[in-house]
Amino acid sequence: MKKTKIHDFYAKLKEQNPEPKGELHYVNTYTLLVAVVLSAQATDVGVNKATKPLFKKIKTPQKMVELGEAKLKDYIKSIGLYNSKAKNVIKLSHMLLDDYAGKIPEDRDELQKLPGVGRKTANVVLNIAFGQPTIAVDTHLFRLGNRTGLAPGKTPLDVEKKLEKVTPPEFMRHAHHWLILHGRYVCKARKPACPSCVVRDECGFKAKSTLDS
């Protein structure tokens, strides 16, 4: 995609939503990390529903360890993949206490040493909690990057690298949120809302039919 078109792409998303924000609920950096770990292959709405009562009681790794895996499972059962997520959150909390003095590391490699934390989750934490211009490529960015032609790639990492190359510096900081929100509500997996899309003219994809229900 041409540079001017990419600039327009972001400019229009920015015009529509000047201060894009994530939709996961959290009360501090630790709960943000936990919320993102829990959000794997689950909807934000579903995760928020489960974490509301959880984070009311549990806001630190210390408290999470005290709660224990079995009780944590009760809180997060409505989210998918809860067995492995509960195990990961407890172990991750132990590691934060033992190896990081209870603090969340500001480094991607260190973050990825935590169980349940891969590159995407690490990038989210770095961006939201520490203000770094990282772009976390989740299912929405991967689909949108390929579908629109903005940043085609065979793997999420391919798409991430391409996005970092083509995204103008002025848009880097919030690119992640502009793209994820656009992917979630407009450039959807099942029924993309092309007719009402603000970057329709900057997009290489056209829905086969806009008349289907």
Add this chain to the structure above:
DNA sequence: CTCCCGATAT
């Protein structure tokens, strides 16, 4: 590549 997995939209 497969497995983990319940809730929701289609």
Add this chain to the structure above:
DNA sequence: ATATCAGGAG
């Protein structure tokens, strides 16, 4: 009924 959802680990 099935695809999809702020993926990661084995």
